[in-house]
Amino acid sequence: MERSETVEKFRERLSQVIEERGVTRSAFATEIGLDRSTLSQLLSPGNERLPRSETIVAIARVAQVSVDWLLGVIEQGRAGTQLVANALEIEPGAGLPMDERLERWHKEAVGAKVRYVPSTLPDLLKSPAIIRYEYEAYGALVPQARIEQAEARLAYTRRPETDIEVCTSSQSLRDFAEGRGIWDRLDREARVKQLESMAELTEELYPTFRWFLFDGLWRYSAPYTIFGAKRAAVYLGNMYFVFNGGEQIRALTRHFDDLIRGARMQPPDVPNFILGLLRDLPPKPANATSGKTAAKRAKGMAKK
Incomplete structure (x- = not known):
């Protein structure tokens, strides 16, 4: 896969996971530790660069998808065992x-x-x-x-x-x-x-x-x-x-x-x-006594 194809596939799948999570771009950016402008740049059709590796991992972790799926390397197996364990x-x-x-x-x-x-x-x-x-x-x-x-x-x-x-x-x-x-x-x-x-x-x-x-x-x-x-x-x-x-x-x-x-x-x-x-x-019995009072009374009788 050409680099341009990887970037395009990444952009498509990033848009897909944000939509599926039902959150705004701003909220998703906060979840993955980015500012909104950086996320908007990643989603821009004119963008030709992938983010840093730690950003890709953060996106995969938050979205519960595999890095390989996010980059378009595989079509299936979005969630992986390791990601579930990390969650x-x-x-x-x-x-x-x-x-x-x-x-x-x-x-x-x-x-x-x-x-x-x-x-x-x-x-x-x-x-x-x-x-x-x-x-x-x-x-x-x-x-x-x-x-x-x-x-x-x-x-x-x-x-x-x-x-x-x-x-x-x-x-x-x-x-x-x-x-x-x-x-x-x-x-x-x-x-x-x-x-x-x-x-x-x-x-x-x-x-x-x-x-x-x-x-x-x-x-x-x-x-x-x-x-x-x-x-x-x-x-x-x-x-x-x-x-x-x-x-x-x-x-x-x-x-x-x-x-x-x-x-x-x-x-x-x-x-x-x-x-x-x-x-x-x-109803509370008229001659009811508290536990402490009953205990004191029992103790006094024992002494006698």
Whole structure:
């Protein structure tokens, strides 16, 4: 193949991948680390030069195509095994209380839609009591740091440019209300206050924050977050699987959209559903005592 033919084929396929990604030239240039004018020059019909090798590799990585296909050397095999491997990063230490990666990824996704399947409740809706309960094993400083992060996330969500969608099963929310599973040691009063707060916040934040509830008998999802078109992080308990490739992000986006299509509860109805959970709770016994009070009483009886 003549050099001029290679340049022409490169230009055609570069235009093709930009169109398929559904982004502007400016956005694509940012993704590959070029300024817009340089990208425009590469796409110009009068251009007779190929970009530097590192630019070609960057384009191939972002577009999830092989370099050989991009240069017209082959007609098939656009995505290669090595490119898929490069699109995945394994991040250990997920869930550490002082982990700042999620905050950084959220900041990088400012202005883009964030899709989120939480492992328990949506972080920005959690009250200080819930956060202390979840992180009580880490000492006093850690829950406080998490509380500050949740408050910052909530403040950001109140900004009009935010766009956040959350999906969880209705059963997981009912389990929380009734104190089942991981919530079995959380006292009733804390659960009631959390439910009241979530009912208010989901109504206040709508429509920039939209919470969908699906039926856990019909749908399932591991916890993950999609940060716009840049990144998706799947939470596996002690590590993140972080996808930076377009096709992997699109696959997770399709999965999230499927959860939404199967949702039994739409965002405007979630506040009333939460209030219904509150109404269904059995009344607190008149002679009920807190766990601490009961423990002290039992200890005193043991001494006697």
